[in-house]
Amino acid sequence: xxxxxxxxxxxRDLYPADKALQNYVFDKLKAVASLYGFENYDGPxxxxxxxxxxxxxxxLVEEQTFKIKDKKDQTLVMRPEMTPSLARMIAQxxxxxxxxxxxxxLGLRFRYEAPQKGRERExxxxxxxxxxxxxxxxxxxxxxxxxxxxxxxxxTENDFVIYINSRTFVDRKLTELGIENKKDIMSCIDRKxxxxxxxxxxxxxxxxxxEKQIIDLVSFLESEIKPQDDEYFKKLFNILKRYGIDQYFxxxxxxxxxxxxxxGLVFEAKDLSGKINRALLGGGRYDxxxxxxxxxxxxxxxxxxxxxxxxxxxxxxxxxxxxxxxCPTKYLVTIFSQETLxxxxxxxxxxxxxxxxxxxxxxxxxxxxxxLKYADRNNIPYAVIAGPEEIQKGIVKVKDMKTGExxxxxxSDL
Amino acid sequence: xxxxxxxxxxxRDLYPADKALQNYVFDKLKAVASLYGFENYDGPxxxxxxxxxxxxxxxLVEEQTFKIKDKKDQTLVMRPEMTPSLARMIAQxxxxxxxxxxxxxLGLRFRYEAPQKGRERExxxxxxxxxxxxxxxxxxxxxxxxxxxxxxxxxTENDFVIYINSRTFVDRKLTELGIENKKDIMSCIDRKxxxxxxxxxxxxxxxxxxEKQIIDLVSFLESEIKPQDDEYFKKLFNILKRYGIDQYFxxxxxxxxxxxxxxGLVFEAKDLSGKINRALLGGGRYDxxxxxxxxxxxxxxxxxxxxxxxxxxxxxxxxxxxxxxxCPTKYLVTIFSQETLxxxxxxxxxxxxxxxxxxxxxxxxxxxxxxLKYADRNNIPYAVIAGPEEIQKGIVKVKDMKTGExxxxxxSDL
Numbered sequence: 001x002x003x004x005x006x007x008x009x010x011x012r013d014l015y016p017a018d019k020a021l022q023n024y025v026f027d028k029l030k031a032v033a034s035l036y037g038f039e040n041y042d043g044p045x046x047x048x049x050x051x052x053x054x055x056x057x058x059x060l061v062e063e064q065t066f067k068i069k070d071k072k073d074q075t076l077v078m079r080p081e082m083t084p085s086l087a088r089m090i091a092q093x094x095x096x097x098x099x100x101x102x103x104x105x106l107g108l109r110f111r112y113e114a115p116q117k118g119r120e121r122e123x124x125x126x127x128x129x130x131x132x133x134x135x136x137x138x139x140x141x142x143x144x145x146x147x148x149x150x151x152x153x154x155x156t157e158n159d160f161v162i163y164i165n166s167r168t169f170v171d172r173k174l175t176e177l178g179i180e181n182k183k184d185i186m187s188c189i190d191r192k193x194x195x196x197x198x199x200x201x202x203x204x205x206x207x208x209x210x211e212k213q214i215i216d217l218v219s220f221l222e223s224e225i226k227p228q229d230d231e232y233f234k235k236l237f238n239i240l241k242r243y244g245i246d247q248y249f250x251x252x253x254x255x256x257x258x259x260x261x262x263x264g265l266v267f268e269a270k271d272l273s274g275k276i277n278r279a280l281l282g283g284g285r286y287d288x289x290x291x292x293x294x295x296x297x298x299x300x301x302x303x304x305x306x307x308x309x310x311x312x313x314x315x316x317x318x319x320x321x322x323x324x325x326x327c328p329t330k331y332l333v334t335i336f337s338q339e340t341l342x343x344x345x346x347x348x349x350x351x352x353x354x355x356x357x358x359x360x361x362x363x364x365x366x367x368x369x370x371x372l373k374y375a376d377r378n379n380i381p382y383a384v385i386a387g388p389e390e391i392q393k394g395i396v397k398v399k400d401m402k403t404g405e406x407x408x409x410x411x412s413d414l
Numbered sequence: 415x416x417x418x419x420x421x422x423x424x425x426r427d428l429y430p431a432d433k434a435l436q437n438y439v440f441d442k443l444k445a446v447a448s449l450y451g452f453e454n455y456d457g458p459x460x461x462x463x464x465x466x467x468x469x470x471x472x473x474l475v476e477e478q479t480f481k482i483k484d485k486k487d488q489t490l491v492m493r494p495e496m497t498p499s500l501a502r503m504i505a506q507x508x509x510x511x512x513x514x515x516x517x518x519x520l521g522l523r524f525r526y527e528a529p530q531k532g533r534e535r536e537x538x539x540x541x542x543x544x545x546x547x548x549x550x551x552x553x554x555x556x557x558x559x560x561x562x563x564x565x566x567x568x569x570t571e572n573d574f575v576i577y578i579n580s581r582t583f584v585d586r587k588l589t590e591l592g593i594e595n596k597k598d599i600m601s602c603i604d605r606k607x608x609x610x611x612x613x614x615x616x617x618x619x620x621x622x623x624x625e626k627q628i629i630d631l632v633s634f635l636e637s638e639i640k641p642q643d644d645e646y647f648k649k650l651f652n653i654l655k656r657y658g659i660d661q662y663f664x665x666x667x668x669x670x671x672x673x674x675x676x677x678g679l680v681f682e683a684k685d686l687s688g689k690i691n692r693a694l695l696g697g698g699r700y701d702x703x704x705x706x707x708x709x710x711x712x713x714x715x716x717x718x719x720x721x722x723x724x725x726x727x728x729x730x731x732x733x734x735x736x737x738x739x740x741c742p743t744k745y746l747v748t749i750f751s752q753e754t755l756x757x758x759x760x761x762x763x764x765x766x767x768x769x770x771x772x773x774x775x776x777x778x779x780x781x782x783x784x785x786l787k788y789a790d791r792n793n794i795p796y797a798v799i800a801g802p803e804e805i806q807k808g809i810v811k812v813k814d815m816k817t818g819e820x821x822x823x824x825x826s827d828l
Binding site: 003004005006007008011012013014015016019020022023033034035036037038039040041042043044045046047048050051066067068070071076078088089091092093097098100102103108110112122130133135136137138141239242243244293294326327328329335341342345346349352355356357358359360361362363364365374377378 | 417418419420421422425426427428429430433434436437447448449450451452453454455456457458459460461462464465480481482484485490492502503505506507511512514516517522524526536544547549550551552555653656657658707708740741742743749755756759760763766769770771772773774775776777778779788791792
């Protein structure tokens with residue numbers, strides 16, 4: 001059987017040009033983490049299925065994960081998200097950690113869903129979290145970090161908006177309406193903006209709401225709300241204004257997020273071009289999740305995640321994906337002939353010792369023009385030419401590959 | 415059932431201090447890749463099992479991998495090594511790539527083996543490869559990059575040695591001795607240094623060598639060999655001398671490596687303290703692997719891999735693991751009271767706008783001494799104190815957390 005040369009569906013081969021662009025996005029995410037004081041951590045790719053059951057979302061864990069049976073017949077899951085692993089790690093060492101704790105992870109996640117624009121089965125997520133405080137300032141810091149990611153990638157107010165909402169707020173309304181199966185209704189609301197109005201009403205009926213409940217709920221969801229109408233939002237917007245970022249936020253009662261563990265603030269970023277269907281970033285408060293793993297402790301948390309796949313899509317749409325050269329080399333040291341090989345190696349050593357990125361053409365049998373073509377095709381800025389004449393004079397020729405200009409330089413000055 | 419708070423066996427929770435040390439090793443590996451002109455790439459974590467069968471090693475693929483059945487009943491494997499994915503990617507786009515091609519990957523690998531010192535079930539490997547040339551200079555460049563990793567980590571000639579050998583050389587001898595099941599014998603030789611002499615002889619007998627073959631093979635393996643005894647080694651050592659690194663290498667006929675796809679040069683690095691049983695780094699030539707995926711093309715290759723787990727172990731043993739502070743923050747902006755919160759946020763903004771890593775204590779309800787303790791426990795070098803008096807004077811106090819010294823600074827000079 002011939003072996004498939006393409007990657008498995010939903011997985012990516014990242015050749016150097018694609019990898020360079022991914023690294024560009026990674027660097028922006030790391031820069032925000034560092035500027036905002038988030039410490040880097042990581043956890044396992046495989047976790048027992050029990051870690052997620054009853055926390056993330058039933059659909060996600062049961063239908064959208066890659067599962068493995070280990071040799072002891074335990075079911076392990078390739079992590080679909082990071083928050084449960086994080087909460088487990090916090091529960092494990094709560095006594096030794098310094099709270100409040102600001103944490104950052106950049107790592108792989110896996111979801112067994114149909115691939116589409118902005119979604120792969122294997123992707124990186126960056127997670128930013130603040131643990132150990134329920135204070136509203138932590139909410140603001142998390143939102144500020146989220147905004148900073150987009151600004152760092154070159155986006156403006158015209159490119160994205162962050163919808164915010166409060167689960168407490170929606171929860172209160174559901175109680176008022178006498179609705180008991182709140183988890184089901186939250187997940188209906190989460191889908192509202194992705195489906196037709198008819199389909200949404202149908203889903204509420206299926207979730208056994210009566211006609212009055214449906215009318216009241218829809219009217220609640222569709223009525224406008226201003227920050228000043230609610231104490232929490234009023235306070236939050238005041239702080240966001242001090243941060244100079246309130247213009248990026250809008251309250252949206254339909255934003256409830258799909259994960260079961262959220263408690264207070266929930267939010268998601270959307271691109272304003274209308275070209276990306278999915279959230280650019282999403283998160284919220286999860287004040288009870290750590291206790292779910294260790295009932296003896298209470299560590300409130302708030303955080304968000306965004307993926308490399310969606311951010312790569314986003315910067316292409318807003319025309320902010322840079323042209324990058326994946327080749328790090330500054331100087332290609334060419335080989336004139338077998339006789340001068342040793343001299344070429346010594347020039348190479350000299351450059352590298354000064355921490356200058358340099359290569360020697362790794363084949364002693366190829367003509368000079370072939371070597372220069374290699375420099376050209378790899379966008380290497382300079383080629384060093386050292387023939388017997390030059391070496392005798394103690395010099396090399398350094399060729400600027402863009403202009404074609406050649407300069408003679410003393411070997412001792414290299 | 416209570417949920418296990420520890421990670422799955424062989425997997426790691428990396429809290430910030432551990433992650434900082436891993437990042438330190440990653441940065442060293444990336445620095446070598448960049449200095450030597452290797453371009454970064456990546457591929458999928460999951461690959462079809464067919465990618466590995468008959469290439470890596472039967473034992474590795476069949477017994478030491480994590481396997482998943484996908485929804486189409488295809489067996490996928492969590493990649494135990496990178497070279498087969500790399501060869502597949504090269505086979506896929508051979509026509510569009512510029513050769514020789516120097517590639518670098520840093521990514522996760524998974525092996526379902528018993529965890530031990532220097533070995534986990536989940537680990538990172540750095541892979542360095544040169545594709546598209548059989549030239550001996552590529553061998554030397556690869557070996558030079560390998561040496562540079564150890565030197566960059568602070569190791570010296572007394573800490574490690576790289577054993578080199580040639581599969582061609584051993585292969586020729588096996589032919590001479592009339593041995594046909596060469597794969598089996600190579601894998602016996604690969605284990606030689608890890609087991610007793612008796613066990614080794616027994617394994618050769620089991621692999622159905624006759625007594626004469628066993629005696630001749632052992633005498634071959636145990637006879638000393640000098641670079642000048644073989645044309646290839648002579649040439650290679652000459653080049654390594656020019657690189658100034660020949661002192662790190664020793665020919666060792668027992669070094670044959672465990673993977674089936676190796677053809678010419680094979681090598682592995684060992685620590686000289688005797689405290690680490692396993693190779694610090696291993697690699698070799700694989701001139702036929704790309705053709706195994708696409709018989710119409712011939713792209714010779716050479717490369718090596720090393721893991722974060724083994725390098726972390728190594729730098730601890732040679733006492734070169736640095737003390738690192740995982741917290742990136744330079745300034746903690748404290749909050750004096752609710753009334754001065756806005757001023758604190760403005761100071762925070764000012765620092766961050768200048769790209770200075772800064773945090774605000776993310777809780778508006780805590781006393782100043784609690785906030786200073788937080789700075790102290792996170793090794794944040796400076797705390798900014800802005801009470802009502804200071805603010806009225808247009809200044810802040812900046813406290814050096816190490817010396818306790820406080821300086822007044824104009825807010826406009828921040």
